[in-house]
Structures are given as C-alpha cells and as structure tokens.
Amino acid sequence: MANYSKDHLFQLVKSLSKAEKRGFKIYATRSSNEDAKFIQLFDALDKAANYDEDQILTKVKGIKKKQLSNLKAHLYKQILVSLRLININHNTDIQLREQMDYARILYNKGLYKQSLRILDRIKEIATQNYRATLRYEVLVLEKIIESQYITRSLRNRAEELIGQTNETLTSLNEYSSLSNLALHLYGIYIKAGHVRSEKDFKSISSFFKKALEKIDTSNLDFFGKHYLVVSHTWYSLIVQDFLSQYRYAQKWVNLFRETPDMLTIEPIWYLKGMHVLLEALFVLGHYKKHEEEIKKLNVFLLSPPNKADENFETLGFMYLYTSRINSHFIAGTFSEGIALVPELIKKLDKYAQRVDPHRILIFYYKIACLYFGAGDNKQCIFYLNKIINYSDPRLREDIHCFARILNLIAHFELGNQAHVDYQVRVVYRFLRKMNDLNLVQKEVLKFLRNLGSIKHNNVTEEFIALRERLLAINKMPFQKRPSLYLDIVSWLEAKISNKPVQDIIKSKFKLR
Numbered sequence: 001m002a003n004y005s006k007d008h009l010f011q012l013v014k015s016l017s018k019a020e021k022r023g024f025k026i027y028a029t030r031s032s033n034e035d036a037k038f039i040q041l042f043d044a045l046d047k048a049a050n051y052d053e054d055q056i057l058t059k060v061k062g063i064k065k066k067q068l069s070n071l072k073a074h075l076y077k078q079i080l081v082s083l084r085l086i087n088i089n090h091n092t093d094i095q096l097r098e099q100m101d102y103a104r105i106l107y108n109k110g111l112y113k114q115s116l117r118i119l120d121r122i123k124e125i126a127t128q129n130y131r132a133t134l135r136y137e138v139l140v141l142e143k144i145i146e147s148q149y150i151t152r153s154l155r156n157r158a159e160e161l162i163g164q165t166n167e168t169l170t171s172l173n174e175y176s177s178l179s180n181l182a183l184h185l186y187g188i189y190i191k192a193g194h195v196r197s198e199k200d201f202k203s204i205s206s207f208f209k210k211a212l213e214k215i216d217t218s219n220l221d222f223f224g225k226h227y228l229v230v231s232h233t234w235y236s237l238i239v240q241d242f243l244s245q246y247r248y249a250q251k252w253v254n255l256f257r258e259t260p261d262m263l264t265i266e267p268i269w270y271l272k273g274m275h276v277l278l279e280a281l282f283v284l285g286h287y288k289k290h291e292e293e294i295k296k297l298n299v300f301l302l303s304p305p306n307k308a309d310e311n312f313e314t315l316g317f318m319y320l321y322t323s324r325i326n327s328h329f330i331a332g333t334f335s336e337g338i339a340l341v342p343e344l345i346k347k348l349d350k351y352a353q354r355v356d357p358h359r360i361l362i363f364y365y366k367i368a369c370l371y372f373g374a375g376d377n378k379q380c381i382f383y384l385n386k387i388i389n390y391s392d393p394r395l396r397e398d399i400h401c402f403a404r405i406l407n408l409i410a411h412f413e414l415g416n417q418a419h420v421d422y423q424v425r426v427v428y429r430f431l432r433k434m435n436d437l438n439l440v441q442k443e444v445l446k447f448l449r450n451l452g453s454i455k456h457n458n459v460t461e462e463f464i465a466l467r468e469r470l471l472a473i474n475k476m477p478f479q480k481r482p483s484l485y486l487d488i489v490s491w492l493e494a495k496i497s498n499k500p501v502q503d504i505i506k507s508k509f510k511l512r
Helices: 008-015 018-028 037-047 053-059 065-090 092-108 112-128 132-148 154-192 198-213 222-238 242-257 260-265 267-284 287-302 310-331 334-350 357-373 377-388 397-413 417-433 439-453 456-474 481-485 488-497 501-511
Strands: none
Touching (some): 008 037, 053 065, 198 222, 242 267, 357 377, 397 439, 417 439
C-alpha cells in the first residue's frame, strides 16, 4: 500500500481531480494573481510525491519557515472555497446553505421582506428534500424577524410558525433518535461482529427493544423510515437472523427505488443499502438474486443520477468488488476469483487515503480465502499476515480471530507441523484474550494440536470425526458465525475425499 503523508493540505491537493485543479487555478488567478505565493505552494504540493517541508521551501521563493503555516492555512481555505463553487450546482445542501447565507445578509441589511422571501423558498425545498435540520434553522430566523418587525398579520403568522416549528422538532427528535440507534448498532457490529452467546443475544435484544419503545414510529418521514429500517437491518445482522437482514435490506433499497428523487440527493445511502442487501444474499446463498443485484449495482455506478464524487467512487469500488468476490465464494470458483486480486490491490492503493482500515482488513481476509480455496496457501498466509500484524487487533476482532485460525490451517496444508504446534498455543491465548473462543474454534484448535500425534492411517478417521462434531455445532443457536468466515466443513470434506476445496464447494453449489 502507498505511504501517504498525514499533512491535511497535502492530502487535499492530492485528492483533487484535473477539473478541480483547473477550477482552483481559474478561481485563484481571477485577479491576475498568477505569482501569488499560495499558488506557488499549490504547484509545489501538486508536483511532490511526498510532503517534505524543506523541499517545499526551496521551491516556493520568498517565504520563511515560520510563514509556511499561515500560507498553508490560506491555501487550504482557498481550495475549499473553489471546491464549493465547483460543486454548488451538483449539491442541494450547498445550494440551500448559500441561500441561507444570503437571507442572513439581507436580514442584517434591514431588508426583512427580501430575507423572508428567500427563507420561504429555502423552507419549501428543505421540506421537499426532508432536510429537517435546515428547515428548523429557517424557522428560527423567520421567528427572529417576525418577532422584531411587523411584516405581515402577526397573529396568523405566529400560529403558523409555531405549528411548523413543533412539527419540525418532532421530525428532528425521531430522526435523531433513530439515527443514533442505527449508528450505535453499527458500532457494535464493527467492534465485535455477531452475538456469541445467549447472554449477548439477550443484552442486545433488550437494548434494541427499549430503544424502539421510546420512539414514535407511527408517522415517520423519509429519513425516519430509512433509519428505522437501517436499525432493524443492523440488529438482524448482529443476532445472526440473516433472513430478517435480507428482508430489511430489501426494504432499505426499495425505499429509495420508490422515491427516485432521493437517489439523486442521497446516493451514498442507496449504495450502502445495496451492499448490505448483497451481503445478506451472499450469506443465504441466493446466487441468482445476488447476480441480479450486482448488475443493478454496476448500472447505478456507471450511470449515477448525479455527478459522481470521490466518496461515491470509493464506496462503489468497495461494494462492487466485495460482491464480485462473494460470487466466487458462493459458486466455489476460487481460481477464477484470483484474477480479481491484482486489479483490486491497485484500486486499494489508489483509494488508500479514503478506504477505512476496517474495510481493508476485510478485503485482505477475502483475498486470503480466495487463495486458500484455490490451493495457494503461501499467498493465503501472505495476506493473512497483513491482518495478524495490524497494530490494533480490536478493530474487527472477529476478522483477527478467524485470520489466525485460517493461518494455522494454511500452515498445516504446507506441512509446517512444527509451526502449527507452536502457533496453536499462541492463537489459543489470543482468542481467550479477545473473549472469542467459540465451540468451532475449540474443536479446530484441539484437532490441530493433536494432529502430530495421530498415526497416518488414522488421519482420515479424525477428519471425519471432526466434521461430524462441527456439523452438530452448526445446528446450535449462535454458532453460525464461524461458517460465515471460514467453511471448515468443506475443507474437512476435501481432506476426507482427497479433492481440492473448491471442487467440494462447486459440487454443493450445483446441487443447490
């Protein structure tokens, strides 16, 4: 992965497209100011491969080191202003904020009726686009004007503003409560993944039920309905109710498909919904529906309803490649899936500044699983080590835990029994520390630990016995999680029948 500087200005400059750089230059030189020092600084940063202050000072003539901080702050502001001007025609929120600024200026000038006229227009658009926060800001300024200056029939106007304010505050409260709930549940999933026990299930279920009881869901606007569905989706995922996850993810996506205007305004939330829907279909093994939704996602990415920005492109790349890899997992076509890896690694490098570490860890794990399924255990271990050596093992604890289990199995496949014997104890301690030692992991670790002492002619019998124990565990509540990350049963069946893992999974796929 590329090693990008953490300097915020340097990151901003490097994130600019050619059109945005050209737009900045036009904006910055609007007063024939081509030689301004902040433009020289921009050019120096644009051409630099890495951020090096000493090198920059030699390229930007006439400034001292103590002046550089102020010059950087000025350039940063100028770039943001130019980006705002470039994007204003493509973003409703920016347009409305600009109009809000104009209304405030007119109010300060004493031009109250002109200010109210603009505020009326903003409020109408904000209402149409479910922007309750901005609508509330408009109402606050309207009430200030109406309470200080006689502009209309105050009696009727006062009742009207009070009614609109109460209605907006109700929407804001519901929106805030439901968005907080959705974020809280998502945070739980990112940190710990799925529930591990009856105790975990009761805890999260009680929390979810009590949170919903406090919220009136009888008369929700678009975003209220959206966050309610999102909350149910995350809850279903956490408690391993994957059929419910699919149903709520479908509602999430349908909410946008039935309200096309919101696809233009909030394409990112639609993308996220598509991703969650595809993940649910993957877990359920619905290959045909999964492929249909991938096609829809690809069409949406190629023809977005509005100008595609960097955020849209980054998330679109992540969700599309995740789903493409998952297709190979469902069908057992691991060798074909490996063809995706070089292009995926290039894109991860390209989007390195924008892809969060959690997502990168997941990609590494999926790539490792592709190589494992294809029988390339060395490459599998290479990508697993990127997870194992990551500085914070508490980011996606579940991924860290299963990466270590798969790493042991891959070393076993390579015949590194001495390494396996030592690492079993290390992994056991790690899993205990993470509080993630489930029944499947206990059985696999015990099996690998004892494998060296098993006679060669009895190995197949041990594989069969382990398979039977794991199949029994898979039927237990809250024990579905291990099979989502690693199909150990298929690996055992491959060992028993002396066939490649992907052949076993392919045969299961054909039977389905």
